[in-house]
Every structure is written in C-alpha cells, then in structure tokens.
Amino acid sequence: MWFINIAGLVLIGLIVWWFWLYRPDQSLQRAKSGLKITISEGVYTPARFSIPKEIAFELQFERFDETPCAETVVFPALDISENVPVGKTITIELPPLKPGAYDFHCQMQMYKGQVVVG
Amino acid sequence: MSHHQAIELQLTGMGCRSCIAKIESALKAVEGVETAVVNFDDKSVRVEGVSPVMPLIEAVESAGYGAQEEMPSAKTLQTDSDSITITDAQCKAKQTSQTLLIDGAGCASCVGKIEKALQLVSGVNSAQMNFAERSVVVNGSATADQLVLAVEQAGYGARVSQSESIEDELNEREQAEQHFYKVRMRHTLIGLGTGVPLMIYGLFFGDMSINSVASQIGWGIVGLITLAVLSYSGRQFFVGAWKSFLNHSANMDTLIALGTGTAWLYSMFVVIAPSVMPEMARHVYFEATAMIIGLINLGLALEVRARGRTSDAIKRLIGLQPKTARVVRGSEEIDVPINQVLVGDRVRVRPGEKIPVDGMVIEGRTSVDESMLTGEPMPVDKGVDTEVSAGTLNKTGSILFKATQVGSHTALAQIINLVKQAQNSKPPIGRLADQISAYFVPSIMIISVVSALTWLNFGPSPALAFALISATTVLIIACPCALGLATPMSVMVGMGKAAEAGVLIRNGEALQTAASLTAMVLDKTGTITEGRPLVTDIYCSSGYSDDELLAICASLESNSEHPLASAFIESAKAKGLSLRPVAEFNAIAGKGIEGRVENAQVLFGNAQLMDAKSIDLSQVKARSDAFASEAKTPMFIAIDNELAGIIAVSDPVKSDSVEAIKRLQRQGLRVVMLTGDNLATAQAIAKKVGIKEVYAEVMPDQKAEKVAALQAEGEIVGMTGDGINDAPALALADVGFAIGTGTDVAIESADITLMRGSLHGLADAIEVSQATLKNIKQNLLGAFVYNVAGVPIAAGILYPFFGVLLSPIIAGGAMAFSSVTVVSNANRLRFFKTSQR
Numbered sequence: 009m010w011f012i013n014i015a016g017l018v019l020i021g022l023i024v025w026w027f028w029l030y031r032p033d034q035s036l037q038r039a040k041s042g043l044k045i046t047i048s049e050g051v052y053t054p055a056r057f058s059i060p061k062e063i064a065f066e067l068q069f070e071r072f073d074e075t076p077c078a079e080t081v082v083f084p085a086l087d088i089s090e091n092v093p094v095g096k097t098i099t100i101e102l103p104p105l106k107p108g109a110y111d112f113h114c115q116m117q118m119y120k121g122q123v124v125v126g
Numbered sequence: 127m128s129h130h131q132a133i134e135l136q137l138t139g140m141g142c143r144s145c146i147a148k149i150e151s152a153l154k155a156v157e158g159v160e161t162a163v164v165n166f167d168d169k170s171v172r173v174e175g176v177s178p179v180m181p182l183i184e185a186v187e188s189a190g191y192g193a194q195e196e197m198p199s200a201k202t203l204q205t206d207s208d209s210i211t212i213t214d215a216q217c218k219a220k221q222t223s224q225t226l227l228i229d230g231a232g233c234a235s236c237v238g239k240i241e242k243a244l245q246l247v248s249g250v251n252s253a254q255m256n257f258a259e260r261s262v263v264v265n266g267s268a269t270a271d272q273l274v275l276a277v278e279q280a281g282y283g284a285r286v287s288q289s290e291s292i293e294d295e296l297n298e299r300e301q302a303e304q305h306f307y308k309v310r311m312r313h314t315l316i317g318l319g320t321g322v323p324l325m326i327y328g329l330f331f332g333d334m335s336i337n338s339v340a341s342q343i344g345w346g347i348v349g350l351i352t353l354a355v356l357s358y359s360g361r362q363f364f365v366g367a368w369k370s371f372l373n374h375s376a377n378m379d380t381l382i383a384l385g386t387g388t389a390w391l392y393s394m395f396v397v398i399a400p401s402v403m404p405e406m407a408r409h410v411y412f413e414a415t416a417m418i419i420g421l422i423n424l425g426l427a428l429e430v431r432a433r434g435r436t437s438d439a440i441k442r443l444i445g446l447q448p449k450t451a452r453v454v455r456g457s458e459e460i461d462v463p464i465n466q467v468l469v470g471d472r473v474r475v476r477p478g479e480k481i482p483v484d485g486m487v488i489e490g491r492t493s494v495d496e497s498m499l500t501g502e503p504m505p506v507d508k509g510v511d512t513e514v515s516a517g518t519l520n521k522t523g524s525i526l527f528k529a530t531q532v533g534s535h536t537a538l539a540q541i542i543n544l545v546k547q548a549q550n551s552k553p554p555i556g557r558l559a560d561q562i563s564a565y566f567v568p569s570i571m572i573i574s575v576v577s578a579l580t581w582l583n584f585g586p587s588p589a590l591a592f593a594l595i596s597a598t599t600v601l602i603i604a605c606p607c608a609l610g611l612a613t614p615m616s617v618m619v620g621m622g623k624a625a626e627a628g629v630l631i632r633n634g635e636a637l638q639t640a641a642s643l644t645a646m647v648l649d650k651t652g653t654i655t656e657g658r659p660l661v662t663d664i665y666c667s668s669g670y671s672d673d674e675l676l677a678i679c680a681s682l683e684s685n686s687e688h689p690l691a692s693a694f695i696e697s698a699k700a701k702g703l704s705l706r707p708v709a710e711f712n713a714i715a716g717k718g719i720e721g722r723v724e725n726a727q728v729l730f731g732n733a734q735l736m737d738a739k740s741i742d743l744s745q746v747k748a749r750s751d752a753f754a755s756e757a758k759t760p761m762f763i764a765i766d767n768e769l770a771g772i773i774a775v776s777d778p779v780k781s782d783s784v785e786a787i788k789r790l791q792r793q794g795l796r797v798v799m800l801t802g803d804n805l806a807t808a809q810a811i812a813k814k815v816g817i818k819e820v821y822a823e824v825m826p827d828q829k830a831e832k833v834a835a836l837q838a839e840g841e842i843v844g845m846t847g848d849g850i851n852d853a854p855a856l857a858l859a860d861v862g863f864a865i866g867t868g869t870d871v872a873i874e875s876a877d878i879t880l881m882r883g884s885l886h887g888l889a890d891a892i893e894v895s896q897a898t899l900k901n902i903k904q905n906l907l908g909a910f911v912y913n914v915a916g917v918p919i920a921a922g923i924l925y926p927f928f929g930v931l932l933s934p935i936i937a938g939g940a941m942a943f944s945s946v947t948v949v950s951n952a953n954r955l956r957f958f959k960t961s962q963r
Contacts, residue, residue: 009583016579020572027568030374050366055373074306075362076430077607079299080550080614084560087633089550093295094302115550116610117563118377120370 036124041066045121047081047092048072052112052121061125062104070097080115083123133173135182137164138192138251152185187265192251224270228260229283229468236282243280247272260455261466296444303430310427313359317420320355324348324413325935336400336408345410346397349390352412356386360419376567378607382422384571385601386415389934392594404588411598411934418602418938425942432949436615438956439622440549443542446498446517451482454526471529475520483516484531484538492523499538500866500881501628541881544632545625549618553634555902556613559909563610570604570917577921585922592922595934599920603937604913608944612905615952620898623958628881629891636877640861640895645841646790646888647833647855650801650808652848653865654787654815654885655777659690661697662758663774667746668765675763675771677703678723679730685711686719690761693775714738716802716825718761729764732804734823736762741769754806757814784815786885789961791816793892796841800824800832800855829855846880846888863888890960897958905948912944 039057046053047069059065069081071092081100082089092098107126113119137149146164149171153162158177165171171193173182179195186193228240237255240262244253249268256262262284264273270286277284328334336342356364364387366379393410400408450461454472467473467483475481481494493505496518505521508514514527516536533539552560574597581593617634624631631637648654664672680698683691684705698705711721717738718731729739733750736743741764743750750760750772758774790797798819801808808822821832833855836843845852845859848866856862856876864876866883880887920937924930 012582013579016575019575023568023571023575026371027374027376028565049362049369050377050379051369051373074302074309075426076303076306076433082550082552084552084557087551089547089552091546091550093298115614116378116607117560118366118370118379118607118610120373120375120377 039065042068044068044070044097046070046072047078047114047119050118052119055121056124058124058126059102059105061107064104065102067100067102068097069100071095075118077114077116077118081112082115083110083112085110130176131174133177133179133182133195135171135173135179135186135193135195137169137171137186138194149186149191153182156181156185187252192266224264224273224286226262226264226270226273226277226284226286227466227468228255228262228277229285229470231255231260231282239280240277240282243276244273247276260468296441300434303434307427307430310423310430313423314420314427316355316359317416317418317423319420320351321413321415321417321420321935325417328413334410334413336396336410342397342400345393345412348412349394349397349410352390352416355416355419356390359423360386363419363422376571378567378605380567381570381601381604381606382418384574385598385934386418388594388601389598390415404590409591411594414598414934414938417935421935421938421942425944425946428943428946429949432946432953433615435953435956436618436949437549437622439619439625440542440545442498443517443538443545443625446480446538448480448482452476465533467529467532469529469532472526473529474524474526475514476524477520477522479520481514481516481518481520483529483533484536485514485527485529487512487514487525487527489527490523490525492525493521495519495521499541499628501626501887502882502884541625541630544630544879545621548621548631548633548637550614551617551633551635552613553617553638553899553902555638555899555906556617556634559609559613559906563606566604566606566609570600573917573921574598574600581922592931595931596920596922598934599932599937600917602934603916603920603932603940605909605941605944608909608912608948609906611945611948612909613902615949616898616901616905616955619952619955620894620901623898623955624891624894627887627890627894627960629887629894630879630881631891631895632877632879636861637895638899639842640844640878640892641899643795643842643844643861643892645796645798645836645843647798647800647836647843647845647859648787648817648885649829649845649847649852650799650803650811651777653846654783654799654811655779657777657848659693659759659775659777661693661773662776663753664771665746665749665774666771668768668770670765670770673701673703675773676701677706678726678728678765679761679763679773681705681708681723682711682719682721682728682730684708685721686713688713688719690759690775694773726765727767729767730761732759732761736764736769739764739767741767743769745769746772751806754804755810757807757810759803759807779811779814780884782884782886786889787815787817789886789889790892793889795844795892798836800829802826827854830858833858844888846885863891893960894958898955901952901955905951908951909944909948912940916940 036056036058037054039059043057045067069092071078071094074094079091080089081092086102088100090098090100102123105125110123110125112121112123146166149164150162153159153171153173156177158175159173159182160175162171162173183193231237231240241253241255244250244262244264247268250264250266250273252265254263274284274286334345336345360382363379363382366377367383370377370380389411393412396403396408396410447464449464451464451467452459452474453462453467454474459474464482472488473482473485477492487508487510489510491509493507494514495505496515497503498519499515499517508525515538517538531537577600578593578597581596582589585592617637620637621631631640651657661676664675666672666675676694676698680694680703683694685708706723709722711719713719714731714735717735718729720727720729722728729735729741733743743762746769753760753772753774758776760772760774762772763770787797796819797817798821799808799812799817800821802824803822805822808820812818812820824832829852833843833845837860842860844861844863845855846863846865847856848864856864862877863880865880865887878891880891919930920932922931
C-alpha cells in the first residue's frame with residue numbers, strides 16, 4: 009500500500025515539475041525576422057523562441073488546424089489579436105520590445121507559445 | 127510542319143533544384159516532346175522532339191518561369207546567380223501571380239509601356255495587361271513593391287489588387303466551419319454508435335465483468351474495437367495532448383486523452399489478466415471511452431455552430447457592400463468588381479442600389495438611408511459636393527460621384543476592422559480567467575491522483591475500481607474550455623450588438639469601464655447643440671446700422687477658425703453684404719478676435735474680451751442678460767475702443783437631447799455640461815435640457831482639468847465631445863466618447879465612437895456595455911461554479927454522505943456541453959434591445 013502512495017506522490021511531484029517548475033535550457037532558438045509558425049495538432053511550432061530586443065519583428069502564422077479555437081492568435085501583453093483563416097498565412101508585426109517574455113496563445117489558451125525578447 | 131530537332135531554351139526565374147522537375151515535366155507534357163533535360167548550372171533546357179518552339183515557351187511560362195531562345199544578356203545571368211542561394215521551399219513560395227491595378231493609363235498604347243516596364247523587373251516572367259479593367263497580371267518572383275516601383279517609374283500609378291475581398295474571406299471561413307462540423311459529426315456517430323449499444327447491453331443484458339474465458343475473448347474484441355474508435359475519432363486529442371506535453375503545457379486534449387486512455391488501459395488489463403484484480407474490480411469500461419469520445423466530438427460540433435452565430439454582426443456589416451460598381455471610364459459605363467474601383471473613378475448609382483465606395487457627389491440629387499452604418503433612421507439628403515459612404519442605400523435619385531476612398535480605406539472597411547479588433551480584445555475581467563487557465567489542467571491532474579490515492583487508502587472495496595472511476599471522472603469533467611470561452615464569446619456578440627446601434631467600442635477595456643461610469647461630462651457645442659449656430663439678433667448701441675455691424679464682424683470672422691465664425695459669415699452672405707478687407711488680424715483664445723477693418727480698430731468677442739480691453743459694458747448689460755436668458759450667446763463689438771453693439775448667436779439644441787439626457791440620468795449618471803460659452807447662456811441651455819451641473823466659461827485647455835477634478839472626487843468619468851477640439855479631455859476621461867454627424871467621425875481616436883449625432887447613442891452604448899458585462903459575469907460564474915462543484919463531486923466527495931458517484935459517461939456529457947452552454951448564453955445577448963425602442 010505504501011508503495012502505491014509513494015508512487016502517487018512521486019507522480020504529483022513530476023506533474024508539478026514538468027508543467028510548472030521546468031526552466032527550459034538556455035539555448036533557445038534565435039529566430040530571424042519572417043519566422044513562420046505553424047498552427048497544427050494542438051501546438052505552435054516553434055512554440056518558444058527568442059528575438060532581438062528593440063527591433064520591430066515580423067512573424068508569420070500558418071494554420072492547418074480546423075478547430076475553431078485555433079483561429080485567433082493573441083498576444084495579451086501587446087494587445088494584439090489576429091484571425092488566421094484555415095490554410096492561410098498571416099503576418100503579425102511585433103513592435104520593438106523591451107527584454108522579457110511575452111506569451112501568445114489561442115483564444116481558449118489551448119495553443120500556447122512564448123516569445124523571449126533579449 | 128516541324129521536324130525532329132533539338133531546341134535549347136534559356137530559362138529565367140529558376141532558383142532551386144525543385145524547379146528543374148517542374149520545368150521538365152511541364153515540357154514533357156507538350157505534344158511532340160520526347161525528352162527535356164534541364165542544365166541547372168547555365169539555366170538552360172535542351173528539348174528534343176518534333177514540337178515547335180512556341181508551345182515549349184508557353185509551357186514553361188505557365189509553369190511560372192520564363193524561357194527564350196536568344197542568348198542571355200549579361201543582366202539576366204547576373205540576376206539568376208543571385209537566386210541560387212535560396213532554399214527549395216523559398217523558391218517554390220516565390221513563384222507567384224500578382225494582379226496590380228493601374229492608375230493613369232488612359233490609352234491603349236500605355237499597355238505596351240506598362241507591360242515592358244514590368245517585364246524588365248528581374249524575376250518577372252510575364253506581364254499581361256487588361257486595358258478595360260486597368261489591371262495587369264504579373265507572373266514571377268518579383269515582390270509587389272518592385273512591381274509598383276517599376277510602374278511608377280514608367281509614369282503611372284499602381285497598387286496591388288486585393289485578390290480576396292473581406293467577403294471571400296468570410297465565405298472561406300464558413301466553408302471551413304461547415305467542413306469541421308461535418309467531420310466532428312462523423313466522429314460523434316462513430317463514438318456514440320459504438321458506445322450506446324455497449325451501454326444498453328451493460329444496463330439491460332449482461333454485466334461487464336470478466337469472469338470467464340469467453341468473456342475475456344468477447345470483451346477483448348470489444349476492447350480492440352474501442353481502440354479503433356479512440357485512434358480514429360479521438361486522434362486529435364491524443365496527438366494534441368502529446369505535443370503539448372512535449373511543450374510542457376497541458377490543455378483540454380490532455381484531460382481527454384488521459385481520461386479515456388486510463389479507462390481503456392485499465393479495462394484491457396482486466397481482460398488480459400483478470401485474476402490479478404480483486405474479484406469485484408473486474409469490470410470493464412470500454413463503453414465509457416467510446417461514449418466520451420462521441421460526446422466530446424458532439425460538443426465541438428455544436429460549439430462551432432453556435433460560434434458561427436456570434437459573428438452575425440460582422441457578417442451583416444460585410445454584406446452591406448455590393449459586389450460590383452458601375453464605373454464611368456471615358457464614355458463607357460462598365461460594371462467592375464468592387465475591388466477594382468480606383469480612387470478618382472466616376473461611379474454611377476441608381477435608385478435602390480447600394481453605394482459601393484466612399485465618394486463625393488458630382489452630379490445629381492438623392493436621399494440616402496445611412497441607418498445600417500450609423501443607426502440614424504432618417505434618410506439624409508445628398509447633393510453636389512456632399513459625401514456618400516460605401517454600404518449605404520441610395521433611395522430615390524440617381525447620382526454620379528467621384529470615388530475618394532476605396533477598398534480597405536472606406537469608412538465601412540474601417541468600421542469592420544474596428545469591430546473585428548474589438549471583438550477579439552479582452553476586457554480586464556477576462557484576464558483573471560486566463561490566469562486561472564494556466565494552472566488549471568495540471569491542478570486537475572493532481573486532484574485526480576489525490577482522489578485515486580484517497581480511495582485506495584480509505585475507500586471500500588473494490589477500492590481499485592472506485593479509484594479508477596473517480597480519477598477518470600475528475601479528468602473528464604473538468605472543463606478549461608468553458609472558462610476560456612466565457613469572456614471572448616460574450617465580447618464578440620456584445621461588440622456586434624453595439625455596432626448595430628451605431629456604437630463602435632474600441633476594445634474590451636472601454637466596454638467594461640463604460641458599464642461602470644458614474645458621471646458623464648457633455649461638451650455643449652456640437653454635442654448637446656447642433657453645432658450650427660445662427661445669428662438671431664443684432665443690437666446697435668451707437669450710430670452704426672445693423673447691416674454695417676454685421677458686415678464688419680463677418681469680415682473679421684472670415685479670418686477666424688472660431689466655431690461661431692460661420693454663423694456670422696453665412697448671415698452676412700444671406701443679406702447680400704460684401705465683406706471688407708481686414709488687416710492685423712489676431713485671435714485671442716477663449717475671448718475673441720481683433721483686427722483693423724477699413725482703418726477702424728475692431729474688437730469682437732465675449733464679455734471677458736471687453737473687460738480685458740477696458741470697454742465698459744454697463745450700458746448694454748440689461749440687453750445682453752436678456753439675450754443670455756433666452757439661451758443666446760451675446761457677442762460684443764467695439765470699434766475704436768467704443769462699444770458699438772451686440773450680435774446674438776444661437777445654436778439650436780438637438781431635438782432629442784432632452785430625452786437622451788433624461789435616459790442618462792435614469793441610468794444613475796451625474797450629467798455635467800462643460801462649455802466655453804458664458805455662464806448665463808450656458809445655464810439657460812442647461813435648464814432647457816435638464817442638466818443641473820454646469821461649468822461655463824471654461825478655456826479649451828482647462829477642459830481636461832475639469833475632468834480630472836471630477837475623477838478626484840471619485841467619479842468614473844465619461845466625456846463626450848467631437849473628438850477634435852476636446853482631444854486632451856477625452857483622453858483623460860475614463861471613457862472618451864466621440865460623437866459624430868454621419869460617417870465622417872474621427873474613428874481612430876476615441877474609446878467609443880458614436881456614429882449617430884444623437885445623444886441617445888450614449889445611453890445605448892452604456893446599456894449595451896452593461897448587458898455584455900452582465901453576460902460575461904454569468905458565463906464566468908457558470909464556468910467557475912461548474913468546475914468547482916463538478917470536480918469534487920467527481921472525486922467522490924458526496925459518496926460518504928449520499929452514495930453518489932459520477933459516472934465517466936455523464937462527466938463526458940457535462941464537459942462536452944459546458945462549452946456549448948457558454949456559447950449559447952453569449953448568443954442570448956443577440957436578443958438584447960436598447961430601451962429607446
């Protein structure tokens with residue numbers, strides 16, 4: 009019995025670590041302007057990347073997922089919200105940004121991503 | 127007749143190795159071609175066969191490249207070498223066909239000039255112009271900017287044709303939604319088709335335990351069938367869950383995948399090794415997995431349906447634009463697709479037709495119904511030199527107008543854009559839900575584990591079965607989507623509703639603040655009043671005649687930008703008085719104007735101006751007071767430092783201002799009037815419209831201070847003005863309302879733009895905001911309570927007291943329908959009506 013309890017606690021620990029505490033490695037992909045992000049199968053690819061600070065940056069989003077949730081790309085901190093039609097690519101211009109991490113996600117937050125500026 | 131030969135063609139536009147295959151296969155498809163071999167290094171192709179040259183060149187061109195027989199010039203070689211470094215994917219992407227619209231091409235010979243100019247651009251393979259439509263189709267890899275520049279250098283104007291109108295985009299979206307709906311329904315049928323029979327069997331016929339080899343085999347087969355259902359109809363959840371997991375994030379897919387996955391694995395384990403399990407726990411749950419997949423798919427299908435209705439408002443706005451326009455070019459009138467109308471084109475509109483683009487009338491008279499755009503119910507007269515707007519309905523007359531704004535620059539397009547942006551923005555209340563979402567799913571996973579452990583440690587037997595059911599049900603019943611959808615759906619419908627009433631709300635924050643305003647500051651001129659002042663009385667206190675005074679003042683005012691200036695000028699014109707030359711003109715802000723008219727020093731302004739110049743008004747005080755009490759503004763004239771008379775001006779109050787202000791007061795707002803006009807006049811007008819608090823004689827730069835003063839008293843202040851003169855005050859207010867007269871309002875600047883000139887728009891805006899906010903709160907509360915109540919019940923909290931345990935199937939149904947409920951509740955907002963009707 010105690011074995012199962014320990015296993016259960018370990019599982020909880022893993023959940024906490026994997027989803028919340030995990031700090032990704034420092035070698036974050038450095039993106040070039042015009043980076044294309046695909047929206048498909050529940051994730052943005054790439055979901056996490058870095059861009060230089062204080063330069064306007066262009067991102068392209070191409071959507072393959074028909075689920076209605078996937079249609080909006082929202083950058084809440086920047087007040088950006090754009091619709092991406094299925095099978096099409098749209099361009100989002102990021103203004104020059106101060107260093108920091110800026111989340112972007114779909115309306116229901118099923119799709120999640122992050123832009124690290126610095 | 128051609129004979130067998132080897133033809134060598136020089137190719138242009140080839141950038142990568144995948145182009146080789148494209149070109150070769152294009153050539154081989156030509157009749158008579160035996161072989162076609164591309165030499166990538168010197169960009170040539172050797173074609174052997176009996177085909178003549180022309181079909182070969184055409185084939186290469188329709189594949190998106192260029193081909194010619196002559197030796198390449200040095201230029202061609204140079205540009206091609208630039209393109210070697212691009213990757214395959216980029217090369218494929220670069221071969222495009224673009225359509226440009228050309229300005230200024232007045233004759234057929236321009237066609238040759240333009241086509242040649244374009245063909246010289248590197249990367250261009252072909253350029254073909256359609257003169258009648260003033261459009262040119264360009265194939266190749268040049269960018270739009272390069273093409274436009276080339277045309278401009280040739281002496282014409284060009285812009286890229288929007289090959290897709292907003293309407294096309296909408297149709298595509300609808301088709302995608304339809305397709306999605308069909309696919310989801312198919313999966314629903316598969317899931318339910320498998321699950322329902324199993325469920326019925328379990329309810330009426332057998333029990334679903336493993337107690338013999340026969341049942342092992344039987345249920346084993348069922349297990350495999352369910353596996354097929356999970357892989358086919360549940361694929362997107364499992365793939366989504368896995369990919370998100372790799373990204374260290376979890377969402378609804380994760381919950382569904384874990385829930386159904388655990389149930390299936392447990393059941394399969396029981397089938398394969400039943401003796402390992404305690405006897406009571408040898409139950410299988412395959413029917414649950416199939417039912418859950420079926421129900422979730424059903425929920426998604428219904429959700430997409432309901433979502434479609436939330437964008438009704440935008441669809442209506444987009445539908446306002448007709449598809450074609452009748453353009454007069456030269457002596458012919460042709461019907462062109464609406465996205466090919468150019469600025470400067472002359473457009474004819476007949477009675478009953480919709481106006482296609484924004485423009486200025488040059489011929490004819492008519493009346494136009496602008497209600498679909500501004501909410502203004504009365505038709506507006508349009509004659510020469512008045513503006514018309516895209517999307518409005520021409521009623522009785524026929525007009526010819528010159529296009530001033532087309533495509534995405536029309537007022538209609540700007541409104542659509544604004545509403546779209548607004549619909550996607552999130553009011554502050556919604557951000558809370560977002561923050562919860564981030565922690566939600568992993569928390570549910572933890573609760574699921576805790577619940578299982580609790581059952582295993584403390585529960586009755588078969589503890590394992592209870593543990594599994596509770597763990598699965600917790601995972602399935604939790605719905606992060608309802609929480610995530612709660613705000614966006616209501617905002618979409620609410621913004622659309624507002625747009626229908628001619629109220630354009632800029633973003634979610636404006637919506638939320640507008641719902642909680644406590645005070646409203648109204649500018650007087652142009653907001654409460656029409657903004658069309660008229661001269662009502664002229665009183666002379668010295669020897670001048672009425673007409674002379676008027677002529678002098680009008681002459682002076684013709685240099686002024688004062689809002690009342692036009693009143694004097696118009697009045698003078700109406701009397702046939704000629705204006706005199708003015709020298710040394712000077713405007714004194716907030717007080718008046720001065721200058722020399724025919725060698726006399728003239729002062730024209732309010733009482734403060736006269737005080738400042740030490741001109742005694744006591745003689746005419748009774749008169750000016752009388753004017754003021756009649757709600758007229760007295761303006762004093764002094765000539766050569768002597769008081770000469772008073773001209774009284776009145777700006778009529780808007781006919782519905784009284785009613786609208788009553789509505790605002792009924793909503794509990796503290797209504798305040800702000801004006802630069804003198805106190806007595808202001809008070810008289812305030813009395814007329816029912817306002818008790820007046821700030822008069824406020825200098826333009828003091829208006830913002832008044833707003834700040836109210837805010838310091840703790841009020842949440844809305845300010846209404848015309849957007850141009852009151853900009854600082856509008857910006858400072860918690861919500862700035864810009865009120866317009868028709869569609870020429872400065873749409874960009876204000877938090878909320880009222881397309882109608884009526885103050886009723888204010889009350890409407892506040893009502894819609896309040897209704898939307900209420901709806902959002904209902905949704906959030908519903909989603910929150912559902913999860914907070916549902917999850918513990920699923921975990922088994924009621925079991926010790928009532929013996930109630932939730933079945934995974936019911937949980938699946940609840941999860942599926944929770945998002946549909948949120949969207950449907952948001953749709954209820956569509957039936958909201960403002961209290962004015």
